[in-house]
Amino acid sequence: MFALVFRIVLRSLITLLLLTAVVFFALHLTGDPARLMLGDGADAAALNAFRQQWGLDKPLWQQFLAYLQKLMTLDMGHSYMTGLSVKEVFLNAFWPTLDLMIPTAIITLALGIPMGVIAAIHRNSTLDRSMMFLSVFGYAVPNFFMGVLLLLVFSIWLGWLPSYGNTSALHYIMPIITMATSEAAIFSRYARSAMIDALRLPCVRAARMRGLPEKRIIWLHALPNAMLSILTILGFFLGTLVAGAVITENVFSWPGVGKLLVQSVANRDIPVVQVIVLATGASLITANLLMDLLALVVNPRLRRTDH
Amino acid sequence: MSSQTLLSIKDLRVAFSGTEVLHGVDLTIEQGVIHALIGESGSGKSVLARSILGLAGNHSQTTGSIRFCGQELINFQPADYQKIRGTDIAMVVQDAMSALNPMRTIGQQLMETIAYRHPLFRGQSATQTLAREKAKLQEIALGLLKLVGITAPEKRMSAYAHELSGGMRQRIMIALALVGEPKLLLADEPTTALDVVVQRELLEQMREIVKKRNMSMLLVTHDLHLAHDIADRVSVMYAGYLLEEGPVKQVLPNPSHPYTEGLLEAMPDMGSEKGSLKPIFGEIPPPSKIGKGCPFASRCDRSCEACQYALAPMSTLDERTQWHSRCTLAHSNEPKKQREAIDTLSEVVSSRERTDFPVVIDAHIAKHCYYTRQGFFGRKKPWDVLQDIDVQIRHGEVLGLVGESGCGKSTLARLLLGLQKPTAGAIKFKNDFYPEPRSQSWRMQRADTQMIYQDPYGCFDARMPVIDQVAEPLVTHLHLSKAAAQERAAKVLSAVGMPKHHMTRLPGVMSGGQLQRAAIARAVALNPSLLACDEPVASLDVSIQAQVLELLNNLRNVSKMSMLFVSHNLNVVRYICDRVIVMYLGRIVEMGEIDQVFKHPKHPYTKLLMASTPGADSSIIEFYPKGSMPSPIDRPKGCVFANRCPMRSSRCLEDNPPLLKDENGHAVACFSSKTIETFINERKE
Numbered sequence: 001m002f003a004l005v006f007r008i009v010l011r012s013l014i015t016l017l018l019l020t021a022v023v024f025f026a027l028h029l030t031g032d033p034a035r036l037m038l039g040d041g042a043d044a045a046a047l048n049a050f051r052q053q054w055g056l057d058k059p060l061w062q063q064f065l066a067y068l069q070k071l072m073t074l075d076m077g078h079s080y081m082t083g084l085s086v087k088e089v090f091l092n093a094f095w096p097t098l099d100l101m102i103p104t105a106i107i108t109l110a111l112g113i114p115m116g117v118i119a120a121i122h123r124n125s126t127l128d129r130s131m132m133f134l135s136v137f138g139y140a141v142p143n144f145f146m147g148v149l150l151l152l153v154f155s156i157w158l159g160w161l162p163s164y165g166n167t168s169a170l171h172y173i174m175p176i177i178t179m180a181t182s183e184a185a186i187f188s189r190y191a192r193s194a195m196i197d198a199l200r201l202p203c204v205r206a207a208r209m210r211g212l213p214e215k216r217i218i219w220l221h222a223l224p225n226a227m228l229s230i231l232t233i234l235g236f237f238l239g240t241l242v243a244g245a246v247i248t249e250n251v252f253s254w255p256g257v258g259k260l261l262v263q264s265v266a267n268r269d270i271p272v273v274q275v276i277v278l279a280t281g282a283s284l285i286t287a288n289l290l291m292d293l294l295a296l297v298v299n300p301r302l303r304r305t306d307h
Numbered sequence: 308m309s310s311q312t313l314l315s316i317k318d319l320r321v322a323f324s325g326t327e328v329l330h331g332v333d334l335t336i337e338q339g340v341i342h343a344l345i346g347e348s349g350s351g352k353s354v355l356a357r358s359i360l361g362l363a364g365n366h367s368q369t370t371g372s373i374r375f376c377g378q379e380l381i382n383f384q385p386a387d388y389q390k391i392r393g394t395d396i397a398m399v400v401q402d403a404m405s406a407l408n409p410m411r412t413i414g415q416q417l418m419e420t421i422a423y424r425h426p427l428f429r430g431q432s433a434t435q436t437l438a439r440e441k442a443k444l445q446e447i448a449l450g451l452l453k454l455v456g457i458t459a460p461e462k463r464m465s466a467y468a469h470e471l472s473g474g475m476r477q478r479i480m481i482a483l484a485l486v487g488e489p490k491l492l493l494a495d496e497p498t499t500a501l502d503v504v505v506q507r508e509l510l511e512q513m514r515e516i517v518k519k520r521n522m523s524m525l526l527v528t529h530d531l532h533l534a535h536d537i538a539d540r541v542s543v544m545y546a547g548y549l550l551e552e553g554p555v556k557q558v559l560p561n562p563s564h565p566y567t568e569g570l571l572e573a574m575p576d577m578g579s580e581k582g583s584l585k586p587i588f589g590e591i592p593p594p595s596k597i598g599k600g601c602p603f604a605s606r607c608d609r610s611c612e613a614c615q616y617a618l619a620p621m622s623t624l625d626e627r628t629q630w631h632s633r634c635t636l637a638h639s640n641e642p643k644k645q646r647e648a649i650d651t652l653s654e655v656v657s658s659r660e661r662t663d664f665p666v667v668i669d670a671h672i673a674k675h676c677y678y679t680r681q682g683f684f685g686r687k688k689p690w691d692v693l694q695d696i697d698v699q700i701r702h703g704e705v706l707g708l709v710g711e712s713g714c715g716k717s718t719l720a721r722l723l724l725g726l727q728k729p730t731a732g733a734i735k736f737k738n739d740f741y742p743e744p745r746s747q748s749w750r751m752q753r754a755d756t757q758m759i760y761q762d763p764y765g766c767f768d769a770r771m772p773v774i775d776q777v778a779e780p781l782v783t784h785l786h787l788s789k790a791a792a793q794e795r796a797a798k799v800l801s802a803v804g805m806p807k808h809h810m811t812r813l814p815g816v817m818s819g820g821q822l823q824r825a826a827i828a829r830a831v832a833l834n835p836s837l838l839a840c841d842e843p844v845a846s847l848d849v850s851i852q853a854q855v856l857e858l859l860n861n862l863r864n865v866s867k868m869s870m871l872f873v874s875h876n877l878n879v880v881r882y883i884c885d886r887v888i889v890m891y892l893g894r895i896v897e898m899g900e901i902d903q904v905f906k907h908p909k910h911p912y913t914k915l916l917m918a919s920t921p922g923a924d925s926s927i928i929e930f931y932p933k934g935s936m937p938s939p940i941d942r943p944k945g946c947v948f949a950n951r952c953p954m955r956s957s958r959c960l961e962d963n964p965p966l967l968k969d970e971n972g973h974a975v976a977c978f979s980s981k982t983i984e985t986f987i988n989e990r991k992e
Binding site: 211 | 405
């Protein structure tokens, strides 16, 4: 058991290291940061000074090792643009994003999974069809359109809700609705097909053959089996939360990671972009790691160690 | 036999979206009777069993009458059905492998079923029972586990389904069915997925329980021998009609309906001579093609013109025993219609009368290992699948390989074909060692060894016409042009009895029997020296099974091809093979000519296998200690069979008996020189 957990964690760490390397080298392929920052007209002395300042004159692999070393101590360098510590810049954006994403995730799951499960139980009924219609609708409307629509109605026409920033509770309503509708739509689809598969399992049929009441069959026999496959999707969903919703944050001018990412890319602020990409990847890896561990806990078939 | 009627089905018709699959079935089951329902796949036997509990399917329309204890079930609402399921009528199905919830322990599933279904707790709130009466529930659960023959029941209560063997899971399913102390047990092929020894043990136990509790059982099966061993009465179904019904003791030795007779003659038993099987030609017609006449007429060699137009009603043959049949022509001496024999085989496969290689395969395998990951860094730990195997396959010989699942017979077949290299040992094919697997020379040689698998659907690409798949290896190995390959493929396919218009079909729309013929055609089109058949008839219906066996038999006679025949079905092996190897836990326990091994078996395991085969005399089984095959990962130190052997001595637990040949070439690995019969007789005295 311990060995299994160890192997899973080790695998995640290796993936993380590979990700760091890929991000580092790929971003350095995009061009010489000194020239990008100082412009084409910059003279050689200025370029050299810039390179020396940021350690860009050394061979790439040395830069990578130095970068890794710093990363270990959570020193992520300084923004080329502002000169501020990247850690600070990132965290300033990270907390608002998390503030927004946690309620979004909760609402998404609380809405999407029950919807899917209910639809599966009443498969092919009017209820199922209307729910799945809603789901397709929710998914098909793009976030930028949904966001702008909400802004138009609630901020501009009705004037009930503030249109940008994150200073009060009212500010949270529209971004959350924007994101939760499309995410919950996806989840209800997954939950529905997982539950339909679970309801078809021979063990569920056997339980019905034994005359157990339908409620118990659904809650204790079908749902746990359906949750196993929902868990995998859940890992991916939770992993993408940190990256924020680039579009939604920009529509509502939310000072989060998504907005920071767009800014930094536009400004070629490589250290910041690097950290955001890395953080996105790391959160995906962590979320998957957590789901793998959770699967060990909830799925008896994975728990054994002897084979 | 009490004559109280428990279940009475009258004119039951079941249709799925307009297509009728049961055409007015009448069936009566009396209290305390085991009633076997026999039929091939597509006969509607499962639909009949399921309709009793309202489980025929979501889109089924059921009409007629099903009376159970005087109560009409046909108009039941879902809530009514739920009340009788598991209490008055319980059901056990075939796939016990997945019929237990993998997420919950055996104890949890048993206890919840007891809380809802046990007579003691009926009428009480089950959730409260579950919360308050833990001890009582546990006690009942343990009692049930013991009743169905589970060893160490306390330990199993906290186990999950995946931790148990197939036999144990099926026992637990039976325990679950018995919870409500039902009056009627519906058992739909309850032992089909199990090994013969376990199957026999389990069926005897079910019979015992059913008789002791004065319950009734409807046993749905395709195996006539099994019905003969277990059941009191038998009904034979075909294409949604009941054709014959009566007491087992009268019907099975001496059937009245030609179909029942055909089934019996198509099934090899311990006395069948080679070439004596009479396959029923053709296949069961689909429900949409059934007209007014006898559904069996198209395959019946005694059918007359009247059979085409009308189906005869049930006529009574014996009033006292209630033996009915729709037809009594089974033993009539009318001249049979001559069928076109499949005798064009000789045109497509060349005979190898003379050969430079009297021994095709000469294998000495010291051991073959598989690996499990273990420990902190997942080190691989080897375990032996096979040990000390010396096998020769002679030219033109059919070598049988029998043993229960997990004994390594499929692994051995793969090694003998050169698909894998043994961990220690060497295999010579035609006097040369097999080349390294996946190497160029290995690839070149593949055409000379071919294989047929159990599941024909699994070994054909679902999106490519059958004839193209038969032609493909001809292009690769024999370097034929596309057109020439197609031509030869068509020739071979028709030689194995496939009609022209079937050849261009996709595998998915063909029947299992047709597709298995195509698999055989694909293999023999290359004229291999060695053909390995891994359970080639295990997934086929009885009548189709005989067709395929006869095809293989003809093939052997015509081509003198050497064959390796892997099967768990002793009757089939006995019927088709020249020599046989009996394996247990990766070792050969007995080896010899078919007649030597089957007429004078020496090893106690061989005896057990034979006694467990449906239709055989099972009296010696009770002298065997209960147990199962040990895990090959934890091999016992001494004889592999010691834990189940009635004759074991202290020596058997210490040393491995060597495989010793007598002067006639009959080899056995056992320390004891006594036969099991003398041992039993001594013990009786």
